[in-house]
Amino acid sequence: MLLDDVVEAIVSSRFLIAFTGAGVSVESGIPSFRGRNGLWRRFKPEELATPKAFRRNPLLIWEWYRWRMEIVFNAKPNPAHKALARLESMGLLKCVITQNVDGLHRLAGSKCVVELHGSIRRIRCIGCGYRVEIDSPPREVPPKCPLCSSLMRPDVVWFGEPLPEDEWSRALDYACRADTVLVIGTSGVVYPAAYIPYIVKEHGGVVIEVNIGDTMLTPIADYRVRGRAGEVMDEILKKVMEKLKSS
Numbered sequence: 001m002l003l004d005d006v007v008e009a010i011v012s013s014r015f016l017i018a019f020t021g022a023g024v025s026v027e028s029g030i031p032s033f034r035g036r037n038g039l040w041r042r043f044k045p046e047e048l049a050t051p052k053a054f055r056r057n058p059l060l061i062w063e064w065y066r067w068r069m070e071i072v073f074n075a076k077p078n079p080a081h082k083a084l085a086r087l088e089s090m091g092l093l094k095c096v097i098t099q100n101v102d103g104l105h106r107l108a109g110s111k112c113v114v115e116l117h118g119s120i121r122r123i124r125c126i127g128c129g130y131r132v133e134i135d136s137p138p139r140e141v142p143p144k145c146p147l148c149s150s151l152m153r154p155d156v157v158w159f160g161e162p163l164p165e166d167e168w169s170r171a172l173d174y175a176c177r178a179d180t181v182l183v184i185g186t187s188g189v190v191y192p193a194a195y196i197p198y199i200v201k202e203h204g205g206v207v208i209e210v211n212i213g214d215t216m217l218t219p220i221a222d223y224r225v226r227g228r229a230g231e232v233m234d235e236i237l238k239k240v241m242e243k244l245k246s247s
């Protein structure tokens with residue numbers, strides 16, 4: 001059975017990492033923010049999540065983020081996040097590299113998390129670079145920097161912006177060391193993030209894909225598990241625990 005082979009691959013791996021995308025947070029009630037939701041239907045994220053849009057209309061961009069922040073701050077980790085945190089605490093999973101900005105991996109208890117696209121739970125000053133964690137959306141938008149009074153923005157990566165250098169180099173380091181990667185809930189279309197599974201593959205590693213359907217990464221996957229991230233990962237975790245108990 002496919003899942004048994006996947007479990008065997010996980011248990012026998014030397015250096016397992018996970019690479020996650022929006023699909024991992026769907027069961028937490030976080031939409032992909034592709035602009036199909038009521039209020040913001042008229043806009044495409046490509047039009048809102050850019051430095052240019054922010055310069056032109058910081059209030060509009062902040063209203064959009066405040067709405068997204070409301071959703072994220074009310075969301076809870078689902079069984080997919082929890083299974084990954086558990087696999088890490090068991091010593092099997094070395095790190096989670098995520099494209100998500102919702103912070104749910106950390107909230108679920110994952111310790112080693114590389115956030116390639118930043119975090120919506122943090123804001124930063126466009127003037128002096130001051131950063132601060134937040135636990136609720138700013139009451140007044142756009143927020144101003146307490147140090148230099150410049151505008152502050154969400155500390156996330158926008159379209160056309162480079163990835164944070166230290167996060168990207170950490171991700172590359174983990175990808176180069178990995179002999180197995182769990183690719184969960186990502187369509188693999190956003191670069192450079194999507195290079196991660198290719199790097200593992202090129203080093204002779206095993207690629208396990210968990211997704212509801214085929215993606216751009218399916219052709220390089222050694223195992224393709226179809227289903228919702230939370231359901232599949234919960235099942236995998238249970239089987240891993242059974243296997244470890246019986247051996």
Ligand SMILES: [Zn+2]
Pocket residue numbers: 125126127128129130145146147148149150
């Ligand atoms: Zn500042």
